[in-house]
Structure formats: C-alpha cells, structure tokens
Amino acid sequence: MSNHAVLSFDGVSINYSPSGPWALRDVSFSVSAGERVALVGPSGAGKTTILSAANGLVAPTEGRVRVHGTDTASLGREGRRAIGSIPQGNALVGSLRVAQNVASGRLGYLGPVETLRELVRPRDTEDIVAILEQVGIPEKLWDRADQLSGGQQQRVAIARTLYQKPDLILADEPVSALDPARSDAVMEILTEAVATTPGRALVTSMHDAPLALKHCDRIIALRRGEVLFDAPSESVTEPQLAMLYELES
C-alpha cells in the first residue's frame, strides 16, 4: 500500500455562516491506512463537521482536506467510491429491502441501466449475503429495512459501506442508539473491517469513552472546533476522556 495518508486535514477552518462562530478552527491531522481513529468530544465540538468535510459535503473555509492526496473540493464520483460513510441515524431507505440497501453501496460504480437492474433485483446476492454474515444478520436479506430493529438497521448501514469496499470508512456516532452489548458488537465489526482489509482506515465519532479506547488505536479529542489532543489510545486514560465530556455540559 502506498505510504501517503488516506485522509489529511491541513489547517482546516470552517464556519457555516460568515458571521457565525467557527465550527472548526485550524485543524490538522492525517490518517494512514490501517488506523482506527476515534473523534471524541462534547456535542458541538466539531466531530460531525470533520466527517462532513472528509466526505466533501462541507467545503473548508480555510485550509485543505485531502483523500488519497486529492482535494475533496475536486472529488468526482471515482474519488467518492473510496469513501464509505455511515451517517448518524444510519440513513437507510426504509421502504427498500435489506438487499437493495446493501446493494446501494456500489451505486458509485453503476450506470443508469445497471442501477435500475439492481433496484429490481440485486445481482450479486451471494456477495451481499456474505457481507450480511459479517455483520451477523444474513437471514434479513429480504426484509424491509424499516421493519428491522435499530441495531439491525445499524448493521445494514455498515454492510452497505462494506459492500462499497472503500478505503476510508467515516462513521458518525455509529453506536449512539444501541445498548452496550450491541455497541460493542458493532464496533467489533467496524474494527474487523479495517484489520482484515489492507489499505483501509476508519474515522469514527464516539460518545462512549471506554468503547473508543477499546476499539480505536488513536484518539482525537475536540473542543469548540479545536483539537485538544491527538494521541495513541494507550496514552489516554478513561478519566481523561470522561472529563472531556463534562467540560461543556
């Protein structure tokens, strides 16, 4: 795998309105292949903004965001295929079946005719089932997405991203709606996905300090749009993280 960073932030500042406060202020970091990074911090610290900027959905006011060395401002469909995102609240299409929801992860590769064919019936069902097995719910293949439980929906959202086979997985609070046992299982799937695929990296925002420490190898702590610290998990203690959440609440 190449040695350049999968994702890099270079002096990035973002404000949503010219007069408003900075959502991000001079943030710089880079993520290499194989890394599992947790973004932690209280609400409004800028976690989601970082993920949106990494996705190219929000343009930096200052600085540059690059994925595989390409500026996200000029990210085309090809570039986007490399980025898999699991947005907050999973963003499945409730009226479609699990199979189609998973299949939609590869829309970046499909032309109009193939898109319609996938919609009628996903072609690569075996591959989809295999991925659903990774997330533990192969039997839900033909269920409607909105008839699944919250935890199952979250797994489908992850399956969709895994089916996409991206280099960079961006997950926004992937476990916030789940109970502790399920949270652990879901994080396990995500870290597995990075560990078993060379060249892949994970950036996830987290609310749960112990879970972040357990599953990620690097913590970026944010507060009011600025990086408070950026350190390997081993050097961060649980009380340190817990304090971070208490700061602003």
Add this chain to the structure above:
Amino acid sequence: MGLVNFNSLKSKPFAALLLVLALVAAACGSDAAPASQSGASSSESGGAESAVTEINLGAIPDQDPELLARNYGLLADYLTEETGVKVNFQPVTAYEAAVSQFRVGDLDLVWFGGLTGVQARLQVDGAEAIAQRDIDAEFTSVFIASTDSGIDPISDVAGLEAVKGRSFTFGSESSTSGRLMPQSFLEQAGVALGDLDGEVGFSGAHDKTIALVEAGTYEVGALSSQVWKSKVEAGEVDLDKVQLIYETPTYFDYHWVARPELDADLQNKIVNALAALDPSNAEHAEILEFFGAESFIGTESDNYSDIESVGRASGLIE
C-alpha cells in the same frame, strides 16, 4: 427541510389571520346577504287567511345575474308599492331548487318555467298559476345544428327525423323550452332518445347549448327561441358554425305561481299590478324589456294541462 422555511415565516400566519378576519368583517359590510329564513313568515302561518307580512319572490335566472338582480329588484319594489306587502327578491340557481324552495315555503311567488310551474303546483296543495307574459301562450323552441353536421333546415315536425343518429343536447334537465317540449316534438317525429348518437347531453342552460353546438361537441341542440333570437340579434352567435334548423309549434311556457298563503285578494292585487305594467312608463318599460314582453296577463292553471300531460308522458312528472 421545512423547518427553515417555517422559521422565516413565523410572522406570516398572524398577518394571514388578520386578513381572514378582515375578510369576514368585510363581508359584514357588504349588502350581499345570503338567503336567510327571514322570509319564512308566511309559510309558518299554516292558514291561508292569516295576514301575509312578506312575499318572497323567486326566479330562475337564465339571464345576466346582474341584470336579473337589478330588474327583479325593480319589480319587487314595484309590487311592494302596489300590494302594500313587502316583496323580497331571491335568485335561485337551478329549476328544481326553486321548486323545492317553493315546496317548503321559502318562496311564495315564483317565476317558473312551464314544467317546473306544474311540478311546483303539484307539490303544493292550493298553489295556482296566476299570471304570464303575452308571449308565453305562444312560446316556441328552436332546434339548432352545427353547420358541419350537414343537416338542412326542416319545415315540419316530421322532418325532425333527420336528428336520428346524431349527437344531441338539451339545455337544463327541467327546462320546458330546452328539454320537455323539444323531447316531445322529437317523439312526435318518431325519434326516441335511444335513437340518438350516444347519450343525450344536458348542457345546463340555453347559452351553453349554443356554445356546445357551435363547438361541435354536439351536432344538434334545442333551446328557447327567445334566447336564440336575442343572442343572434346581439351578434353573439357565430352563424358560420351553427344554424337554425327548425322552430317548433307554440306551447304555454313561463308563468307566475303563487302559494296558497297568498290569499285571493293578494293574488288579484299582484296580477293587476303585473298587468298594469305599461311600456310607455320608462321604469315599467325596463322591467318589461327585461322579461322580453310587451305586457303581463292573467292566467290559470288549466292552461298548463298540456304541459302536464307531456311531462307525465316523458316521466318528468309522476
């Protein structure tokens, strides 16, 4: 998505609400009062001898509503003056609605068509036809055809056979000149409604019949000759597209029908007042012109027995 919009519009509902209230208030200012039950005074009385304090006069409009309101207003004022009883005018949109309102007693004196007048009398014991126009004893209908249809003018009733196999529209369902009599003449010529092309149409009004035949929607139509003539005179008919093919023999049509609560004395006063309308008096002339008549004359229910039997034959009267 919508949230953004709504927040920016927060002040608007109040403006809208004020506007709505203002509208209600504005309505209060105008004098376009809707029909109310205020005129029911006579009908509650039950006995014919009790004094009538108000007469509700109704009419079915087949003319410009503004003219209608104005002229019936004039007529109501004139009758109020002559009879000494307050006369209110109430327009009604549909023939059968006028009959229903006459039946329940909300209208006491109505300018009915031939058929509706008979229907109304049959539904109210003691109601009588009291007056008509000079022209109503010799009313006619016309059959008109679109020029594309290739139907030539006809000289007698039997000639109406030419309508067989054509598409055809009447006017309003219970119009005498726009439906009842034309249907009866068609039957005399041996043309049943089933012999026409497709279902027979009911345009809803004389003017609409002309418009639909002109448009070619129907090949043939029938309507009151009075309306046809006035529209032709006014130059409102495109004679390149529609032409007169036949004018029917005469029959009795429009007339005034009074409820029994209006006693004989009052009915006489009304008839006399109507008959006294004089074309040489400018104000009277306006009313007469509006009715398209030279004068009003007294009439009696028996004059309409032919209409009644035709109505029974066609199932419009049961």
Add this chain to the structure above:
Amino acid sequence: MTAAPLASAVSTSPPARWGRRFWWIFGAVLVAYSAQRAGLDLGRLFNTRGFSQFSDFFEAMFRPDLSWDFVKLAIGEAGVTLGFAILGTALSVLIGIFGGVLLTERVWLNVAGTSGASHWVWRTLRGLFAIPRAMHEVVFGLVLVNILGLDPLVAVLAIGIPFGAVTAKVFAELLDEVPPDAEQTLRAAGAGRFSALMFGAIPHAMSDILSYGFYRFECAIRSAAVLGLVGAGGLGFQLALSFQTLRYNEMWTLLWALIILSGIADRWSSLVRRRRNAASVEMHASLSTSAPAKDPVLRTSAVLFLLAIPVAWWRLDVSAASLWSGRARRLSTELWRDAFPPALGDDGWRGLLGDTVDTLALAVLSMVLAWSIASVVAFIASRIENPWGSPANIVRSMVGTFTRLVLLIARAVPPPVWAFLMVFILKPGLWPGVVALAIYNLGVLGRLQAEVVENLDDRPGRALRASGASAFGVANFATLPAVSGRFTALGLYRWEVAIRETVTLSVVGAAGLGRTIRDQAVRFDYDGILASIVALVLITLFVDAISSSIRRTIR
C-alpha cells in the same frame, strides 16, 4: 468464501409477495376495464373544433370583471363562503371530538382491559359513522334543502356532518395511539371511562386534533364553493349564475376570489400544521412525531378561529332554532315518506349497476391520471431550502411558485366547471368527467405530494451521493423508494374521496350516479334518489375497504 454454506441457507431470490402481485393485477384489470368502459377510440375522443371556446375561458383569466360593483359582490360572497367553511369546520370538529371519544376502542373496554357486550356497541357505532363519511357534501345539501329550505344551516350542516364523521374517525385513531398509562391509572383510581379519557388522553392528543381541524378547514373552503354551485350561496352560487350565461369575465372575478381565499386557507393550514405535513394528516397517520407541546402559531390560530365563529354565525344570520322548527319536522317526515322505501328506476337493477360501474370507472381513471401527473409535478412544485441561494435555485423556486399557482387554480375551480370546459374539447361521455376530476385532484394531490417531497428525509440520498452514486442512482435508490409508499397511499385515499366527488359531475355527458341523481332530482323522484344514494354509499365503502387493504399489503 468461507461463508458459502451459510449463504446457501438464505434464498438468493426475493420471496414472492403474492398479496402485492394480486393487487398489481387487480389494479391493472380495473384500469383496463375502466378505460374500455369509457371508450378508447381516440378518433372519437377529441373535438378540435371547440378549442377556441376552451381558450376563450382561459383568456378571460387575465380580464376578470373588475367593475367596483362586481368586485364588491365577489368580496361579500367570499365572506359568505368563508363563513360556511368556518361554521362547517367548527361543527365538524365538535362532532369529531364527541364522535372520536365514542369511537375510541378504549372507552368501551373495562378497567381490566377486557371487552364484553360493549364491544358490539363500539362496532355498531363505527358502522354508523361510516355512512355519513361515504356521502358527499352535495348529497347532504340536496337532502337538507328539502327540509330546511333557504337556510344557511344547509351549507353548514352539509359540510359539518360528513366532515365531522371523518374527523371523528381520525380523532378516535389519534386517541387510540395515546399511551394508555395515564388513563388506566385514573380508571384504576375509580374515574369513569369518559372522565379518564378526558383527563388522561385528550390533552395529549389535543394539538394533533387541532392541526387536523385546520386541514379540514382548508377542505371546507373548497366544499363551500362546490355547495354554492349547487345553490347554497356564496362564491359558488354567483359562479353558477355567471356560468349559466357563460360570462367568463365575471366567472374569473369570482374564481380569483376563490383562488385567493383557498390559497390563504391552504397556506394558513400548512403553517399551523408546520412539520406535520399534509400527507400524514390526510392519511390520518400518526401525527405526533414532532408535535411541540406548546405551539404558539397553533394556539393563536385556534383562538382566532374561535373568535371567527360568532362573527360568521352572526354575519350569516344562522339560527339553530330552524332545526327544531315544526316545519323542519314536518318536512323531514314528508321527505322520508316520499323516499322510503328506495325504488329502482325504469332500467331496474341493470341500470343502477351500470351507473355504479360507470362511477367506479370515472373515479379509477381520474385518479390514475391525477396521481401519475402529480407524482412528477410534486418534485417541481416542492419548496426548496435556500430559494435565493444561487441563480439555479432562483429559477427553480420561480418554476416551483408558478407550478404551485397552477395547482392552486386546478383545485380552486370546482369540478363541474372543469367538466363543462372539457366538453368543448373532448367528445361527450365519461372522458370529460374523468379529465375534470383528474385536474381537480391533480391540484389537491400535487400539493400533498409536494409536501411529502419537502418533508423527505434527505440523509439516505446524501449518504449515497457521498459514496459516489450518480443523481440517477440517488433518485432511484433513495428518493423514489422513500416517497413511493406515501405517494401510493395518498393516491388510494384520494381515490376514496374521488368516488364521492363523482356526484358533483352531473354536467354534460359525465355519466355515472351523479348524472342519475341529477335526473331523479329533476323528477323529484325521491325514492329513486335514495336508491342511488344507497348505491353510492355501498360503492364508496367498497372502495374504502379495497383501498385500506391495498395499503396494508403494500406498506
């Protein structure tokens, strides 16, 4: 792949959904049969010669009669229509609240939650409320005018009763959705069933109940206009007068007044409902998702509406006393005697059946037409975020505003007027009625579906776009699947309404039961009318049943 053995345990083809297939075939057969019934000979469909008259009407749109007298008249009549709508809505909410309580299943359960004989009382009540729900306002108007005569109460009751029955059903469903804990606690403590509901459930559902009331108000304006057209007074009444002599300029003065009035009512109603979009309200779906506890706009609107009630009451000179007058009693017994038992016409069962099938065909075809067009138009008519954000946004929102105006006109002009206009350019038969009803419902559906689009959850689409999907991919995998269910449900609900609306289409050649009722009305054939009304109620209940069973299958 290590997972291969497990994978084979899951079928690689989707399970067949027989229910869904059945309804697809059913729908296709129904549409095909309806089209065949209406006639598919294209050569006999259009009447090109009448186009100039058709366009004359629309040219008059820009030349309304603006003489002060007529404008004054239009404003006054708009006030009458508004008054009917206000009082009609007020009555429907009143009936709705009382009826809703009676129709709530919980009220008929014991404290222990078991049901006994009272279950049957509940069932019977529900059945009874279904009948007025199946009858159009115009049918009520037709009956009431024979009892009350020239009385503004005719319009108020004609709107209030059927709307009240619908509202009661919706309220009952809303109350059933309120968590039962509070109420159960009260009943366990010895409170009576009604007082427990009053304290335990109604306050919880109140804001939804009021929101729904405002949606009904918006519908009531349109109903008041249609009722006017058949003689009840107000804008519709004047419209009918000007229509008889085809005075298009006058008609447009009145139509513009109606358009402005319903535009204001629609906008007000959607502001009050705020994030409870019309679609969920129309579909009586759970409304509570985002109901704020204290909504100042809703409260102010409710207070203003309450204030408007006495104003309208006084202005229209309404007197409830006429309901109990001896005359009303006498006339209603007479009417009942004339109408009962219902009798078949000359054509007997065959005639009645034919008319009923025509009515069904009319509703099916017009809804298929309206729904297909509305499903496309909804995307154009929906409001967008940040309308002034970019030149493209400005163009898009201008097109959107124009489309919304067209939809507003389509639903403000009453169906009978559309039907008559259609007869200029279409050959007489079912089609003019089909197109007229389709245009009117396009106006209603287009707006409701645009609200679905506006309230669409855009996260799935964003997620797909972020992973490199094309616009086409996003549309097919996120947008369309997300809206299609609601679109279809809305279409089916409107189909139920459309069956009722066919009764307003007695004009030229638009066949079916509306035509028959008109014929019978002219002959004062009351027992025939009753037979037609019964047929209409039965077909409406039939369509209601089919529609809700389709909705259950496809949801």
